[in-house]
Amino acid sequence: xxxxxxxxxxxxRENFAWATAPDPAGSVRRATTEPPWAQVLLVGGAIAFxxxxxxxxxxxxxxxxxxxxxxxxxAAIAQPEARSAIKLTLLTAAVVVPLNLVFGLAAAWLIxxxxxxxxxxxxxxxxxxxxxxxxxxxxxxxxxxxxxxWFGGWLGAHHIRIIFAVxxxxxxxxxxxxxxxxxxxxxxxxxAGTDEEEAALTLGxxxxxxxxxxxxxxxxxxxxxxxxxxxxxxxxxxxxVSVVSGHIRGLTNTMPLYVEILYNDYQFAASFAVASLLTLxxxxxxxxxxxxxxxxxxxxSQQPRPERSGKLAA
Amino acid sequence: MGYTIVYLxxxxxxxxxTLVLKTTGMGWERFWQVVASPRVxxxxxxxxxxxxxxxxxxxxxxxxxAWTLVRYRFFGRAIVDALVDLPFALxxxxxxxxxxxxxxxxxxxxxxxxxxxxKVAFTPLGVIVALTFVGLPFVVRTxxxxxxxxxxxxxxxxxxxxxxxxxTFRRVIGPVLLPALLTGFALxxxxxxxxxxxxxxxxxxxxxxxEVVPLLIMTELEQFDYQAATAIxxxxxLMSFGMLFLINLLQRWSAGRHAV
Numbered sequence: 001x002x003x004x005x006x007x008x009x010x011x012x013r014e015n016f017a018w019a020t021a022p023d024p025a026g027s028v029r030r031a032t033t034e035p036p037w038a039q040v041l042l043v044g045g046a047i048a049f050x051x052x053x054x055x056x057x058x059x060x061x062x063x064x065x066x067x068x069x070x071x072x073x074x075a076a077i078a079q080p081e082a083r084s085a086i087k088l089t090l091l092t093a094a095v096v097v098p099l100n101l102v103f104g105l106a107a108a109w110l111i112x113x114x115x116x117x118x119x120x121x122x123x124x125x126x127x128x129x130x131x132x133x134x135x136x137x138x139x140x141x142x143x144x145x146x147x148x149x150w151f152g153g154w155l156g157a158h159h160i161r162i163i164f165a166v167x168x169x170x171x172x173x174x175x176x177x178x179x180x181x182x183x184x185x186x187x188x189x190x191x192a193g194t195d196e197e198e199a200a201l202t203l204g205x206x207x208x209x210x211x212x213x214x215x216x217x218x219x220x221x222x223x224x225x226x227x228x229x230x231x232x233x234x235x236x237x238x239x240x241v242s243v244v245s246g247h248i249r250g251l252t253n254t255m256p257l258y259v260e261i262l263y264n265d266y267q268f269a270a271s272f273a274v275a276s277l278l279t280l281x282x283x284x285x286x287x288x289x290x291x292x293x294x295x296x297x298x299x300x301s302q303q304p305r306p307e308r309s310g311k312l313a314a
Numbered sequence: 315m316g317y318t319i320v321y322l323x324x325x326x327x328x329x330x331x332t333l334v335l336k337t338t339g340m341g342w343e344r345f346w347q348v349v350a351s352p353r354v355x356x357x358x359x360x361x362x363x364x365x366x367x368x369x370x371x372x373x374x375x376x377x378x379x380a381w382t383l384v385r386y387r388f389f390g391r392a393i394v395d396a397l398v399d400l401p402f403a404l405x406x407x408x409x410x411x412x413x414x415x416x417x418x419x420x421x422x423x424x425x426x427x428x429x430x431x432x433k434v435a436f437t438p439l440g441v442i443v444a445l446t447f448v449g450l451p452f453v454v455r456t457x458x459x460x461x462x463x464x465x466x467x468x469x470x471x472x473x474x475x476x477x478x479x480x481x482t483f484r485r486v487i488g489p490v491l492l493p494a495l496l497t498g499f500a501l502x503x504x505x506x507x508x509x510x511x512x513x514x515x516x517x518x519x520x521x522x523x524x525e526v527v528p529l530l531i532m533t534e535l536e537q538f539d540y541q542a543a544t545a546i547x548x549x550x551x552l553m554s555f556g557m558l559f560l561i562n563l564l565q566r567w568s569a570g571r572h573a574v
Binding site for chain 2: 032033034038039042043045046047049050052053054055056057058060061064103106107110122124125126127128129130131132133134135136139140141142143144146148149150171174175178229232235236237238239242243255256257259260263268271272275278279281282283285286287289290
């Protein structure tokens, strides 16, 4: 039951190990490297694969978006429906990210600072959204709050709309994105240990002072990293939101949904124009990720799991 | 502590339990009728088959990508490395329409394949392309750190003992990478199994032919057949949990191997 490391969170954290690792390809180690032709072949193969699945589609977004010229591009984005989709996407992220920030901090605090029964279960539960299909994630809220759902009758009688309305979109997005910040923080807080916090307390700091002056600064880059990823997913979630939104134009369409609607209306250029905004956001996220990734101190990167006692603050 | 658990319960546990309760309410016979109908079986087959194919493709090429990123220095390597995560960051609907545009018969890549009689968009092949795209980062990102920490002494020892590079790779590096490779494979497979957004555009959604499980759930929901939707979703959820369990086992195995 020691698999505390999250799945995606772990992958994301480990992907910048190369940035700090010493260059493995030293110039003298002829016997342990491949001949130049093989290197060219391997690099070529890798680039060709990535080209087919990543680079060409990435370029295609912008080519399709600008197909009818810059004027059409700007017009597509300035449409009232597009603007309301952008607003809703920003609103969703503005609500969901702080919610998950508080949850992430609380969950990481709980898991790294206390011992209790069911801790492993809790850690696994935090990963739940990674395993559940987005369609199912949206559907469970329809089952609860939809007109035929558990609370459907009561909500209907009080004229509260959750499904096919903004609250449903926020709920579904919260579900899909709650692991990201917690997953970033747990290993960092584990590695930072409690020594400095205890020192702060003995020096007379209050609980909150300790939290804001010691705990938070220790994990700030990791926290920012989690925020960036959480925000990207919150703005980009499609499947789960699609189930609960009802696709009401100008009201419950987020940007990813609006992309779909335009596409299904054969307004390809407009669809790609909105898509290109989301793509830019994704590229920005990746840039932020690789910059932040280098900044996160990673004391736990070499040893898979530091012991709970005897940890040193890095 | 209370806060964390209440939050988790409200957001995840209680809603998920409705799924199970809703299905238990429908009776075994009706459940079986839905879950084992030919159209549903066809979607399971396609979902599992295409996810496997995508995960396999990603295993082979993911290993290649990880290898080149760790071992070689080439122009633009840092950018390539950052872009590997694009499928994590790009909204799936954007991925869906873009892949469809590129792989349809008049798209950049589809145009080249069309003369050879290969159609990608709106065929099961298109589903595989989309599922390969969404699973792409997983194998690369699980293998990369292991390759990084691999001690050069192992390979040097193999070389002094007269092993060729290929032999070293097969006998020395391969076994070390295996747990990570399997974990990456399982992660890519699990992700592909539940994928909706990027598949819905490129598949064409023809029942019995290019319909995947999440899509069928969506269709049932849109027709307000909540019972059928929940039944299919429950089967899918069980598969996902199975994968989650398997991935946990694999990660523990690979962590164990890693520490030695």
